[in-house]
Amino acid sequence: MSHTARAPCILRPQDRAFPLNVMINVAANVLPESRELAATTREHLDDLVTYATHLVFDAHDAVDFVTAGIYHASRYPPARLRVDGRAALYRAVTRACRQGQRYPPRPHGPVRLFRRGSQGSRIEVDAAAASKMNTVKRALQMLSFDRRAALLLRDLAGLDYREMARVLECSPDSTARLVAAARREFGSIYREIAI
Amino acid sequence: MRCSLLTLSSYLDRELAPERSAEVDAHLVGCVRCQTGLGYLREEAHRVRTLSRVTVPDDGAHALLTTVGLLAEDEALPGEPRWHAPITQLEQGLPPWLQDRGGRTLPWAPRNPAAHQPVPAPVIAPQLVPPPPPPPPVQTAPPVVDEDPFTMTMNFDSPAGRPAVEEDIEPSAEPQVTHHDFEVEVPGTAQSPAAPIEDLQEPEPPVVTAAQGPPPMPVALPPRSPVGGIVARMRDALAVRMALLRGEGALDPDIQIVSGAGAPARRRQPAGPLPESEAEFEEVELPSQPQPQPQPQPVAVGAVAESFEPMEFEPMDAIGDEELDIPDRWLNEPQRAEAAGRPAVLPVPIRPPAPVAPSHEPQPEPHDIDDSPGAPPPGRHMRSVLGGTGRPSWLSLEPIRQAMRDVSRSREPGVAIAGRDSRLWVFGGAVLIILLVGVLTGKSVSTPSSSNTAAHSHGTATTPVQQVPTAAPTTIATPTAAPTPPPAAVLPALTGAHTLGSGATQYGVNGIRYGVHPGDYRIVVDLGDTTGAGGAPTVTLGIGPGGTALYVEFSSVTPSGQPETPSAGGVVTGATLLLPSPAGKTVYRFSLQHSATVSAYYLFNATRLVIDLT
Numbered sequence: 001m002s003h004t005a006r007a008p009c010i011l012r013p014q015d016r017a018f019p020l021n022v023m024i025n026v027a028a029n030v031l032p033e034s035r036e037l038a039a040t041t042r043e044h045l046d047d048l049v050t051y052a053t054h055l056v057f058d059a060h061d062a063v064d065f066v067t068a069g070i071y072h073a074s075r076y077p078p079a080r081l082r083v084d085g086r087a088a089l090y091r092a093v094t095r096a097c098r099q100g101q102r103y104p105p106r107p108h109g110p111v112r113l114f115r116r117g118s119q120g121s122r123i124e125v126d127a128a129a130a131s132k133m134n135t136v137k138r139a140l141q142m143l144s145f146d147r148r149a150a151l152l153l154r155d156l157a158g159l160d161y162r163e164m165a166r167v168l169e170c171s172p173d174s175t176a177r178l179v180a181a182a183r184r185e186f187g188s189i190y191r192e193i194a195i
Numbered sequence: 196m197r198c199s200l201l202t203l204s205s206y207l208d209r210e211l212a213p214e215r216s217a218e219v220d221a222h223l224v225g226c227v228r229c230q231t232g233l234g235y236l237r238e239e240a241h242r243v244r245t246l247s248r249v250t251v252p253d254d255g256a257h258a259l260l261t262t263v264g265l266l267a268e269d270e271a272l273p274g275e276p277r278w279h280a281p282i283t284q285l286e287q288g289l290p291p292w293l294q295d296r297g298g299r300t301l302p303w304a305p306r307n308p309a310a311h312q313p314v315p316a317p318v319i320a321p322q323l324v325p326p327p328p329p330p331p332p333v334q335t336a337p338p339v340v341d342e343d344p345f346t347m348t349m350n351f352d353s354p355a356g357r358p359a360v361e362e363d364i365e366p367s368a369e370p371q372v373t374h375h376d377f378e379v380e381v382p383g384t385a386q387s388p389a390a391p392i393e394d395l396q397e398p399e400p401p402v403v404t405a406a407q408g409p410p411p412m413p414v415a416l417p418p419r420s421p422v423g424g425i426v427a428r429m430r431d432a433l434a435v436r437m438a439l440l441r442g443e444g445a446l447d448p449d450i451q452i453v454s455g456a457g458a459p460a461r462r463r464q465p466a467g468p469l470p471e472s473e474a475e476f477e478e479v480e481l482p483s484q485p486q487p488q489p490q491p492q493p494v495a496v497g498a499v500a501e502s503f504e505p506m507e508f509e510p511m512d513a514i515g516d517e518e519l520d521i522p523d524r525w526l527n528e529p530q531r532a533e534a535a536g537r538p539a540v541l542p543v544p545i546r547p548p549a550p551v552a553p554s555h556e557p558q559p560e561p562h563d564i565d566d567s568p569g570a571p572p573p574g575r576h577m578r579s580v581l582g583g584t585g586r587p588s589w590l591s592l593e594p595i596r597q598a599m600r601d602v603s604r605s606r607e608p609g610v611a612i613a614g615r616d617s618r619l620w621v622f623g624g625a626v627l628i629i630l631l632v633g634v635l636t637g638k639s640v641s642t643p644s645s646s647n648t649a650a651h652s653h654g655t656a657t658t659p660v661q662q663v664p665t666a667a668p669t670t671i672a673t674p675t676a677a678p679t680p681p682p683a684a685v686l687p688a689l690t691g692a693h694t695l696g697s698g699a700t701q702y703g704v705n706g707i708r709y710g711v712h713p714g715d716y717r718i719v720v721d722l723g724d725t726t727g728a729g730g731a732p733t734v735t736l737g738i739g740p741g742g743t744a745l746y747v748e749f750s751s752v753t754p755s756g757q758p759e760t761p762s763a764g765g766v767v768t769g770a771t772l773l774l775p776s777p778a779g780k781t782v783y784r785f786s787l788q789h790s791a792t793v794s795a796y797y798l799f800n801a802t803r804l805v806i807d808l809t
Contacts, residue, residue: 038265039273045256050249059249063259071263103263123255123262129247136242142438154208155243161210180204187239192435 037077040085041070048093049125051157055097055149057141059127067123068103069093087163094149094167139190147182154179196222198229200236207236686782689737689746695795695804699730700751702801704781707758709767712807716766718785720804722752731801742790747806749781758783766791766808 052062069092078088153159165172206219260266705721733750758770769786791808
């Protein structure tokens with residue numbers, strides 16, 4: 001796996017002789033270092049895995065999706081890591097969960113019928129308590145993906161509407177509507193099945 | 196302002212502007228319905244917030260960051276160690292369940308302690324805020340509903356007439372009265388909110404009316420539309436049952452269900468409490484921690500001194516779109532007080548408490564089912580699931596579900612993607628297999644072509660089977676599946692039968708005519724000689740059993756189809772060509788109205804067969 005740190009922009013002497021032909025990679029000076037992204041990821045890793053676990057209802061799948069999301073975020077890191085780092089991570093993880101992207105990717109097609117054992121992630125997490133099914137998770141299971149994601153992002157991960165808008169790829173107003181609708185539907189379902 | 200679920204949700208999340216939040220504060224003091232709705236929203240947010248946490252140890256985090264390439268193999272994990280971080284001075288003063296650092300022993304510890312802090316008093320815009328009134332002389336209980344609203348069966352989210360949520364909650368900053376059934380007539384509505392600011396500078400002390408309070412909460416509300424309500428409830432009940440059936444996939448040995456549908460103890464002993472030694476039932480209990488007692492929040496009684504009149508509550512699903520044009524009570528209070536001849540009651544900028552008082556006391560899990568003997572039985576949606584009485588044992592779907600779970604585990608992303616059910620693929624595969632079996636089976640028994648049938652039947656009928664005598668045992672040919680021709684019509688025993696003709700074979704029937712003559716009824720069969728060789732075909736005539744049918748049997752005569760139907764009123768009521776006729780025969784059957792005597796003869800070189808019925 002290649003290191004994602006960008007090399008600093010250095011204008012070589014031969015480039016200075018032809019300034020019009022030089023293309024300065026501005027992003028190289030703006031993009032964060034991999035160490036900073038790793039620190040941000042470590043800071044929010046528990047919350048990310050918790051969010052993904054309750055989003056897809058399986059801890060092992062959640063780890064795969066979180067890994068895929070972090071890998072995507074490392075390939076396309078946000079410019080303002082301290083400001084948008086958390087939202088970028090949640091956005092990548094949400095997209096990975098929605099699209100079923102795993103890392104390392106699993107084989108597709110008939111090849112998967114001949115694979116041996118599980119090729120899942122070797123990362124161990126402590127998800128014993130989160131794996132237990134209860135009424136709250138049953139009610140969450142009945143929500144749509146977007147509403148479930150909105151509910152978890154707001155009430156479990158603690159993101160504000162601006163960050164949620166970046167994660168869910170919609171406007172803050174739509175985020176507010178989504179959260180309100182998700183709470184209402186969740187409450188109706190919970191009261192229905194919890195007697 | 197208007198009652199809106201969107202506004203309440205945003206208010207709960209503190210995403211409203213300060214001015215808007217102040218309006219909601221003022222509105223919540225007088226609107227019990229919004230108080231209840233806000234309490235529900237808080238309860239649902241609390242449920243989600245208390246979901247169990249997943250912790251990633253340092254080695255797992257290092258492996259993950261190494262896998263994605265953010266760290267080298269020999270590079271240390273950034274940040275301080277997760278579980279051995281020193282507790283800051285700020286967190287030392289907090290109980291462990293309110294600290295920011297979760298732990299293995301406290302997986303349920305909230306990660307966001309700010310959300311558990313008491314909500315600060317809202318900031319009201321200075322142009323709308325009157326100076327704070329003197330403290331009221333009497334401090335009484337906050338204006339909350341005495342009864343716990345969540346234990347009541349209030350039809351907050353009644354499915355009856357429930358519109359789409361995302362359409363009915365639309366942010367609107369301007370109050371608009373569009374639904375007159377929600378309109379409330381309040382004097383002074385037409386005044387602008389900022390008009391009577393000068394009159395609010397010197398407020399009078401509030402009048403305490405401690406005996407007044409909010410009206411009792413409704414227990415149940417009838418649905419708006421009976422038909423729509425029934426359909427909506429049936430739809431929701433079906434959705435819930437399907438969800439419960441899908442959720443039974445969690446009956447996995449590695450996933451433990453502690454309560455709700457699928458709980459093993461409840462299924463075994465639905466009537467009594469669980470024994471302590473029940474191994475499979477491990478109730479998740481929160482460890483008893485010393486909880487700080489919440490301090491009672493002083494609330495000015497004057498803020499709710501408005502007399503609450505009994506009102507009919509609409510279901511809370513109606514608050515999304517309908518408007519409730521409630522003027523700012525505080526700005527209009529001096530005018531109303533002056534009109535009523537009483538001292539004005541000024542507001543206190545204090546957050547109205549929600550129906551659910553914030554409490555740090557350990558509360559039982561809201562999703563747990565009370566297992567006490569005196570607890571009411573579960574509702575009708577859960578009886579069949581919990582009791583297992585809805586389906587006989589021989590109809591258990593557990594093997595199929597287990598197979599489905601196995602299939603779904605082997606697939607990807609399978610359970611991870613919402614809305615994608617692997618059972619659909621299983622069903623599709625089963626249908627495909629049945630289709631293939633049907634195609635293969637149907638191909639083996641399908642009707643072969645007519646030419647093959649003719650050749651086969653001809654060969655079997657005329658060509659004898661040649662048996663070659665050999666010493667070696669001969670292989671017996673497996674008879675092929677050929678369509679069996681229908682049995683030929685069998686002529687009954689004829690009475691009064693007589694035969695005409697000389698056995699000519701070149702004739703064919705061209706047609707049959709009927710005629711009524713004086714004293715008899717005549718049937719004329721027109722025959723055609725195809726070769727001109729002469730002679731007459733052999734024909735046998737006779738009356739069938741019962742005397743109501745005349746049979747005319749030609750030998751070696753080609754028929755020309757079904758004969759014409761005789762006219763009504765004659766002796767012959769019907770004529771049919773028996774199909775299939777015996778080999779080499781052509782048989783006509785004439786139905787007779789009554790028994791008759793038959794006489795027949797050939798005319799014109801056997802080109803006409805005349806049959807007289809008398």
